[in-house]
Amino acid sequence: MKRMFMFDALREATDEEMSKNSSVFVLGEDVGYYGGSYKVTKNLHSKYGDLRVLDTPIAENSFMGMAIGAAITGLRPIVEGMNMSFLLLAFNQISNNAGMLRYTSGGNFKIPIVIRGPGGVGKQLGAEHSQRLEAYFQAIPGLKIVACSTPYNAKGLLKSAIRDDNPVILFEHVLLYNLKEDLPDYEYFVPLDKAELIREGQQITILTYSRMRHHVMQSVNELVQEGYDPEVLDLISLKPIDIASIGKSLVKTHRLIIVEECMKTGGIAAEVIAQINDNWFDQLDAPIIRLSSADIPTPYNGTLEKATVIYPNQITSAVKKLVNL
Structure with a gap:
C-alpha cells in the first residue's frame, strides 16, 4: 500500500x-x-x-x-x-x-x-x-x-x-x-457503470456522489451513534445510472434520500427519481427526499455560498424525518 x-x-x-x-x-x-x-x-x-x-x-x-x-x-x-x-x-x-x-x-x-x-x-x-x-x-x-x-x-x-x-x-x-x-501497489480498475456500496444498512438508503459522499458519511457516523442504520451508495456512474444497485438497496430499506451538489432542477437526482418511478416504485414506503444545491448562480460571498449547498446537519435531519414517518 x-x-x-x-x-x-x-x-x-x-x-x-x-x-x-x-x-x-x-x-x-x-x-x-x-x-x-x-x-x-x-x-x-x-x-x-x-x-x-x-x-x-x-x-x-x-x-x-x-x-x-x-x-x-x-x-x-x-x-x-x-x-x-x-x-x-x-x-x-x-x-x-x-x-x-x-x-x-x-x-x-x-x-x-x-x-x-x-x-x-x-x-x-x-x-x-x-x-x-x-x-x-x-x-x-x-x-x-x-x-x-x-x-x-x-x-x-x-x-x-x-x-x-x-x-x-x-x-x-x-x-x-x-x-x-x-x-494498493498492484494495478486495478474501477468499472465505469457501477455504484459503490459504502455502508450496508437496513433502515434507509442514502444515494450520493463526488464531494457529497464525505458530507453523507460525516452525517452517517453521527446517525449510527444514535441507533440509526442507513445504507449508503456512491453513485459514481452518472451515465448510465446503475439503477439495478439502487433497486437492490431499496428492496431492503424501502426509503431513499438523494444527496447531490448538482442543482435540483434537472439534476442527477431528478433522473434517478424518474428511473426509480419506472422500475422500483412499488418498493417505496415513503416519498423520496432530494437534497440538492439551490437553483441560483453560486455566490462569491463565503456565507452565501455555504447556504447554497448541502451540509451534514441537513442530511441528518432528513434521515430522521424519513425514518420516523
Missing part, C-alpha cells in the same frame, strides 16, 4: 497508461511545463515530451475538436479542462462530435477520448467557476459520465476510462484533490 493524494492518484493513472500505450496523450491549458492547475500532469512533460503532453491555447472548442479528430484516427487523448465550467465553450464538439460520431458513422469510428478536470463548488471561486456540469452533459447520447470521490476510485476510473473505446467524462471535485488514501 502507498498513501497518496487524489491528484497524485490521477497522475499515476495517467503515467501508467501513457507508459503502456504510446497512443495515449494529454492536452489542455497549462498541462505541460506548469503541470496542470492542480498538478495532475506534473512532471509528465519532462518524461514524455511536447508531442504527448501538449500545452494548448485558451481555445476550448479548438483543442476539443483536435482531440476528437485524434481519437478518430486511433489515438487516445486525455483532455484536461482547467476548470470544467470552461468546457461549455466546447459543448458543440462534445455533444455533436464526441457523443454522436460513433453512432452517425455506423460504427466506422471509435471515439476513445477522456475529458477530465476540476469542477463543483469550491471556496469562493465565483459563479462561473463553481458550475456542476454533470446535468448539462447527462442528456447527451453516446457519452459515459463518472464522478470520482476518493483517490482509490479516481485512479481506477481514469484507467478504465482511458481504455474505453467511447467518450468518457470524468468529473473531479476541486476540493477533493488533497484527499489522502492508501492505494
Whole structure:
C-alpha cells in the first residue's frame, strides 16, 4: 500500500497508461511545463515530451475538436479542462462530435477520448467557476459520465476510462484533490457503470456522489451513534445510472434520500427519481427526499455560498424525518 493524494492518484493513472500505450496523450491549458492547475500532469512533460503532453491555447472548442479528430484516427487523448465550467465553450464538439460520431458513422469510428478536470463548488471561486456540469452533459447520447470521490476510485476510473473505446467524462471535485488514501501497489480498475456500496444498512438508503459522499458519511457516523442504520451508495456512474444497485438497496430499506451538489432542477437526482418511478416504485414506503444545491448562480460571498449547498446537519435531519414517518 502507498498513501497518496487524489491528484497524485490521477497522475499515476495517467503515467501508467501513457507508459503502456504510446497512443495515449494529454492536452489542455497549462498541462505541460506548469503541470496542470492542480498538478495532475506534473512532471509528465519532462518524461514524455511536447508531442504527448501538449500545452494548448485558451481555445476550448479548438483543442476539443483536435482531440476528437485524434481519437478518430486511433489515438487516445486525455483532455484536461482547467476548470470544467470552461468546457461549455466546447459543448458543440462534445455533444455533436464526441457523443454522436460513433453512432452517425455506423460504427466506422471509435471515439476513445477522456475529458477530465476540476469542477463543483469550491471556496469562493465565483459563479462561473463553481458550475456542476454533470446535468448539462447527462442528456447527451453516446457519452459515459463518472464522478470520482476518493483517490482509490479516481485512479481506477481514469484507467478504465482511458481504455474505453467511447467518450468518457470524468468529473473531479476541486476540493477533493488533497484527499489522502492508501492505494494498493498492484494495478486495478474501477468499472465505469457501477455504484459503490459504502455502508450496508437496513433502515434507509442514502444515494450520493463526488464531494457529497464525505458530507453523507460525516452525517452517517453521527446517525449510527444514535441507533440509526442507513445504507449508503456512491453513485459514481452518472451515465448510465446503475439503477439495478439502487433497486437492490431499496428492496431492503424501502426509503431513499438523494444527496447531490448538482442543482435540483434537472439534476442527477431528478433522473434517478424518474428511473426509480419506472422500475422500483412499488418498493417505496415513503416519498423520496432530494437534497440538492439551490437553483441560483453560486455566490462569491463565503456565507452565501455555504447556504447554497448541502451540509451534514441537513442530511441528518432528513434521515430522521424519513425514518420516523
